Amino acid sequence: MPLNLAVAASICSLFCSLFAIVSAEDPYRFFNWNVTYGDIYPLGVRQRGILINWQFPGPDIHSVTNDNLIINVFNSLDEPFLLSWNGIQNRRNSFEDGVYGTTCPIPPGKNFTYILQVKDQIGSFYYFPSLAFHKAAGGFGGIRILSRPRIPVPFPDPAGDYTVLIGDWYKSNHTDLRAHLDKGKKLPLPDGILINGRGSGAAFNVEQGKTYRLRISNVGLQNSLNFRIQNHKMKLVEVEGTHTLQTTYSSLDVHVGQSYSVLVTADQPARDYYIVVSSRFTSTVLTTTGILHYSNSAGPVSGPIPGGPTVQIDWSLNQARSIRSNLTASGPRPNPQGSYHYGLINTTKTIRLSSSAGQVNGKQRYAINSVSFIPADTPLKLADYFKIGGVFRIGSISDNPTGGGIYQDTAVMGADYRAFIEIVFQNDEDIIQSYHLNGYQFWVVGMDGGQWTSASRNQYNLRDAVARVTVQVYPKSWSAIYIALDNVGMWNLRSESWARQYLGQQFYLRVYTASTSLRDEYPIPKNARLCGKFNVALLIYARSVYKWNLKLTPARGLILFY
Template structure:
């Protein structure tokens, strides 16, 4: 598709980097067979993408982008140090995510690196999000015709959807009374933010996108498209069934679904009285921003090495560059065009990095077509959007959303500090409101309607990396 909201960071430097693998590191081999098959997350049969004959592998990124040619073996060198985390595997092109093919690989830290809480009795993956009964090919055809993919048909949890009172619902997972469990929850949808909650149970947030957080308890949590977090849940209620509830946020037409958490040796169906959702509209945005601010970096827990996360003083680093990005939606020649700062990215026939490697980049694309500040006017240029960055520069990126819908942004290859989200428009004076002490290091950030978000990152990973919208019709 040729209507992308995307920017490519080309981080240039003059040195040679090497990846070292320690002798004796264990090697694990996985074979993932990708095929088409019939799936029905909302009860409507459709063609889906299967991995080892399953559309959702809820048991096996780091939101790191791994370019991979088809039908080839893929070797990943994963860090054996650092906090427990998950590698979320999902398609990122051509709307394939709309047809499944999603999974999670759990990565546990070595014993040398302790986690800042007692080891849970078990852990479960929860892959939730909006779902369309049309497959990825049909959705692509809709976009190619110049229309939006429209609103989703429902919400799924681990590839299934249920209503309150449905009989014979397969439980998502089973708890034993008195034990604590870790749930790794990811929003793998295409469009909608989702709030999740569990009947009668609180959730303690312990990790957001690979970073340990200050441990606070929540009755419900907002999770935006492309985001992941880990929570601890203690089975401290009467042994019976309880509903896990997922509902849409900031949507004109609310959607919801439930799954069942079953206590071992429990007796009794889940109550039909569900925990209430958070507020919507303006109050809901204020509520969600307040929750975002409550997520704080755990400064004393481990990072990728035995030293604590807080040993990296990002708030004391001088900003060397500010990039302000404004997302737009427009129409050109009967097509939807999503862009940033007047440029709508389109992939060139020659892969960009390949053109750069062979010294023919000037024949394929133009560097810095997009400026660091949004330009006046509504004109949108359709072209490869490649912005040069300087190795090890400390960059401030401002996302400003003038539209009526929430946006989510993801940066491949890096983590950044989400230092602020506020309503209105950004100005340099807003820096006084930044969290320069314990903002969470992460790789996605949400931007509410008519609001802005600020992130900071060091360009310390040489290469060419995507900064893109997680709203799939835009990417």
């Protein structure tokens, strides 16, 4: 371990448990990560990838419900860096969310310690780099949150538990892709698909007669993917933190940003079988294969690669509707206003969101309700907390489509703490969309083709809809979700198509309360980095009010020291 990383780790070990505002009785898990560039060859050509502890993909995070995760990240890149946590809700503390609207970037040669708690969560998720199109270079890895001991899980312990990261990939370095977008151009089609960082040959070992859990996450940049295993069925058991009805599928659509857990039993004759991942809703179908390898295999893979669906929207829509919550399973789940019966709670507001694409000043941009997001010079949560003016304006994005042309702004929508709201995603474009809301799990109550109207509520599932963190919206279609706004903070709502997110298809939802109680929101962490418009006056204020020792780092903002 490099000396500076070792020093940072010792500082973290000494101080994190003293200053993190978390429940003292919950366990701590410590991680020390060094983020570097390195040569990778996922599609057979040399690329400059982003490695974590010299791994591509990065190491898995294994945890248990309510664990405190202390993740010390040292940035050895030549540019600022941030990690975000796709699915970890981090209750009452959006400062650690790891997107630029909430967290100052880690400067080159510096470190930052994320203090997270997987409070009341289970399930399969992933982490990824959120800045500067770094996601196209790697830096992602799996997150698994197991149930606490003695909490029953609705299936026997599997013989093995595998992380399966799938995603589309380009042969070009992320810097070239970013420059392409910065010039106002659209990205071409990806060059291939990866399984756990490999364009082909990823292998998963099984023993005949045993059952295994596969945690499948689509960590790609834009394409929905279909996952299947030759001659094997998959039993769906969990979706992004929700135990599901245990429906069996021969193949499964995994839309960009989404995660699924399936059980696969090695019940076929002992040989090797194809694992196949292919693109969906694309004119050119990209396909890659891995191997399910039986320990007593009598031979290599054989026969044709099993085909899957390609452009069939109705097939995918019907599959999505078949995914339901397991209401008899124990474990954490959303709990608005003290009730699991989300369908019996009156919504207090409906927000309708519509995407669009177009040119602004001769460059390609993407928007939600006509607003194409542009980052501010200061993280929005930081500006909100310290009441720094001129950074953003609440209400800078409408809660209904405007029908107007695209314009640029730092889009922030206000919302009330403890409200129970409906969000309708209307997709009038010819491509599939995928949306994620940080800090929350929500119920997907309905989806269908055409235009949403108030009459569409008649077909909502108000009993056992799946609660998850990412929802797809099919072409010329709509999807509707219910959310209990029980997590105060500034939360990023974005397209999971990463070029569209990078060029403006995102905004921030400010869930606000006037309360200063720690029960509602934690104060800014004592190890938070400060940047942008955080000036000397605020430095003096923070020192006097919070009794912090702060150090000004020229051109790189401020960092707080204990």
